[in-house]
Amino acid sequence: MNKHSKIFFSAILLQLLAITAFSQAEKNDLSLSISYFNNNNHTQYLVAHAKSKIDGKFQMIPNINLSFYIATEDAANLLGKAVTNEKGDALLFIPPTAKDEWKKSAKVSFIIVSQKTKGFDEAKGNVEITKAKIQIDTAADRKITATLLELKDTVWTPVKAIDVKFAIKRMDADLNVAETPTYATDSLGVASADFKRDSLPGDSKGNLTLIAKVEDNDVYGNLSSEKIVPWGKSIKYFTEYDKRTLFARRGKSPLWLELLAYSIVVAVWGVLIYLFGQIKKLKQLGIH
Amino acid sequence: MESLAKQQIIEDLLPQKFGKAGKIWVGILLAFCTLGLVAYILQLKNGLVVTAMRDYVSWGIYISNFVFFVAISLVGSLITAVLRLTQAKWSTPLTRIAEIIAVSAITFASIIIIVDMGRPERFYNLFLHGRLQSPIVWDVIVITTYFFVSLLLLYFPLLPDMAIMMKHKDVTGMPWLNKMYSFLGSFWKNTAAQIHISEKAINILSITIIPVAFAIHTVTSWLFATTYRPGWDSTNFGAYFISGAFLVGAGAVVVAMYVFRRSYKLENYIKDEHFDKMGKVLVLLALLYLYFNVNEFLVPAFKMKKSEEEHLMGLFTGEFAIVFWFAISTAMLIPILILITKKGRKPFPAFIAGLLVVIGSWFKRYLIVTPTLLHPFLPMTDVPEGYKHYFPTWQEWSIALGSLAGALLIITIFARIFPIIPIQETITEIEEHEQA
CATH class of the missing domain: 2.60.40 (Immunoglobulin-like)
Structure with missing residues (x-):
């Protein structure tokens, strides 16, 4: 291998290394966390949060497909799947099928797993709660x-x-x-x-x-x-809805407007009908 | 006119067949109507997207045309009713011209408003589901009413002429026309009882048409004034619209007077005196409209509220300045300067002044409708560039010109079928004058 060939192959190798490094650097770490909610002791749900540090700042990551598991990451323990919204949150109600696993212990753990995407590798998050x-x-x-x-x-x-x-x-x-x-x-x-x-x-x-x-x-x-x-102040809400107003629907116009408008229409059209009657009268006079 | 024999009057005023120029004129009008029809079929097929109207300018030249037609139709009440009730006998030769202008204009006002609808097949919903609180419903009611009042006011004075027409069947040369005369007026025997009923009916109509005519244009102005927009939010609008309507209507009558006088050689009936008097009426109306324009623009310009500023400056010095000053000059200033002198009230200068009034008034309607829509209170952001300007497409121009041609065609055909100057009234007036 001569000197020029060595330089050429070295340059190609360096370029390949740079491309590999760049493609690796393109993928950011996805951070997943999970919160457990129990409202009124009957509605239980999980909210997953997806975020990533991009350009030195944490940003919420939307459109991440997440799988929710109870106890272990087995297919049998899959609670369901959800996609993160624009705030990076995905909500999943704990289904009744998880009842057996839920009852096993006073402490329960939940796991979330994200699928590998173009921008992020697979990531996991978990939480353990005491009932x-x-x-x-x-x-x-x-x-x-x-x-x-x-x-x-x-x-x-x-x-x-x-x-x-x-x-x-x-x-x-x-x-x-x-x-x-x-x-x-x-x-x-x-x-x-x-x-x-x-x-x-x-x-x-x-x-x-x-x-x-x-x-x-x-x-x-x-x-x-x-x-x-019953500790608040009773409020009687006043609404104009469906009342006779200028901005109401058809047939609910104010009475004064109806009276005025229909009176004018009847008066003018009364005159016109009278005049049409006069044409008929003219015809009769002409015939006789 | 006193020297004219009765038979001569009848011969002079009976409808005449179209000459070469008349046929060319009708051909041109038909061509424009056909073009408008083709454009409308395209609009029906493809939707209102063929127009330049978008989210902001949703009322373009169709509505400008509508306001123009409504305005010009007011002339029927001015000439026929006001002058008749004030016993201005000189106006007799002009009454039918005014009434047919009114009927044709109000017909096309109704048509153009349907053209402006994206889904015209849903028009009946306005009657089924219209809200009495909406000025649009009032406009539908009042336009329909005005159409029938104008039609009756055209029909009653025609009855005696219809009898004359039937006596001169040979003049028409068309059997179907004679059948139509027979259908419309064969019962007219010119008896004292019939004349009494007819005169009473005309008087009632003359009184009725004035408030209806005021209502039609006031309600049309309220379509704008009841909305809260720069340029439309005005208490001046009703009077401003009515004065403008009287002006353009009177201008149209002067134009029609000149055209009919020349085409049908009616110099003995539509005299210089008529141009002189109508010229004075035009000056008065132009000054009145100018006064309302000063109120409409000077007062807001004096305050120059931020929301009004862009709209007003657009008119005074901005993108609409040329059209604005053209409209003000041609509709008011130049006609006043022409007609204020006695020489200016001669037939030809008066015709020019009337023509300027009509043309200027059309552009004035455009300025009332469109610039306001381009200057909303909230600035236009994140919209395509095309939304920020409005220039009508060829389809809009074709439909607008087609509708104007259609209105002129109605007047032309009417003058071909019926006497454009009332024959019987003219004879009666001469007889009364001679007896006196």
């Missing part, structure tokens, strides 16, 4: 209590020193019941708060929906419980 539930209750003096229990073996046991948030469900977000946002549970697993929101608009009967929740807890996940109480 727990929260119960909300109220007293006559507008006191709200929440009891947090976890499953130990087969017994529901109180959990202490866990922050519980008490709030009122509103249209867009939850409103704290008082200035303090969270309350810690005591040794009996009970946290309590006073309802300080007087004259808060409720529904037509003055009902408000109270909610007690544990958020993003490393052991128990997200738990919440709701209760409807």
Whole structure:
């Protein structure tokens, strides 16, 4: 191999190495995490989050196909599949078919696996939760209590020193019941708060929906419980819908408008009909 | 006119067959109508996408044409009703010209509004599901009413002439025409009772047509003024539209007077005196319309609210400036300058002034409709470039010109079939004058 050939092949090799390195560098690491939710102790679901560090910033990754498993990554334990949305989230309700695996232990783990894509290699994420539930209750003096229990073996046991948030469900977000946002549970697993929101608009009967929740807890996940109480102000919603207005549907125009319009139409067309009658009269006069 | 014998009047005013020029004129009008029809068939086949109308400019020259037709139709009430009720006898030779202009214009106003609909087969839904609160429904009601009022006002004074026509069957030379005269007016015997009923009916119609005519153009103006848009959000619109309508209608009558006078040699009936008087009427109406224009543009321009600024500057110095100043000049300023002198009110200069009024008024309607749509309150963002401008496509031009030709064709055919100047009324007036 002469000198020029050596240089030529070295250049080709360097170029191939650069291309390989570049193609490898093109793929970013996909980070998957998973959150467990238990609402009102009956609706359980999982929310997976897909993100990746691109150009030094974490970005949510949409359109990632995810498989959700319970306990192990076996086909038998597949809970279902979902695709991440534009916020990088994918939601999956835990199906009843997972009942047997769910009952096996007080602790349950969930696994998510992403398929290999053009931009990302296969990735995994998992979470282990201890089964727990929260119960909300109220007293006559507008006191709200929440009891947090976890499953130990087969017994529901109180959990202490866990922050519980008490709030009122509103249209867009939850409103704290008082200035303090969270309350810690005591040794009996009970946290309590006073309802300080007087004259808060409720529904037509003055009902408000109270909610007690544990958020993003490393052991128990997200738990919440709701209760409807008549502590709000009764609001009678006034609506113009289907009333006689200028902007109502056909047949619901204001009476004054109908009266005015139809009177004009009847008056003018009355004259025209009279004149058509005069033509008939002219004909009769001409014939006779 | 006193010297004209009755038989001479009849001979002069009976409809005449088309000469060479008449046939060419009808041919041209038919060609434009056919072109418009072809363009409309293409529009029906492919949808409104063949037009330049898009999301912002959804009312283009079809609606401009509609407003123009509605405006010009108002002339029927001006000449026939107002002048009749004020006992301005000089207007007698002009009444039928005015009424046929009104009927043809209102007919094509109705047609052009259907042309503007993307799905014309759904037109009946306006009657089935129309809301009484909507000015569009009021417009449908009032246009229909005005059409029938105008038709009756055309028909009643025609009855005595119909009897004359039947006596001169040989003049028409067409049996089907004689059958039509017979169908429409064979019962007219010119008895005292019939004359009484007819005169009473004409008086009732003259009174009825004035509020209906005001309503038709006020309601048309409300189609715009009841929306909240720069240029349309005005309390001046009703009066502004009516004054403009009277002007263009009177201008159209002057043009028609000149054309009929020359074509049918009616110098003994449509005299210089008529041009002089109509010229004065035109000056008055042009000044009135100018006054409303000053109100319409000067007051918002004085305040120059941000939302109105782009629209107004577009008219005064922007992309519509040439059309705007052309319209103001031709529809008002130049006609006033021509007609304000006695010489200017001679037939030919008056004809030129009338023609300018009509042409300028068409462009004025375009300026009322389109620039506002191109200047919405919220700026146009993320839209194709074509949405930001409007220039009609050949289909729109063809349909618009076809509709204008159609209206002229109705007038032309009418003048071929019926006397364009009322024969019996002219004779009666001369007889009354001689007796006096």
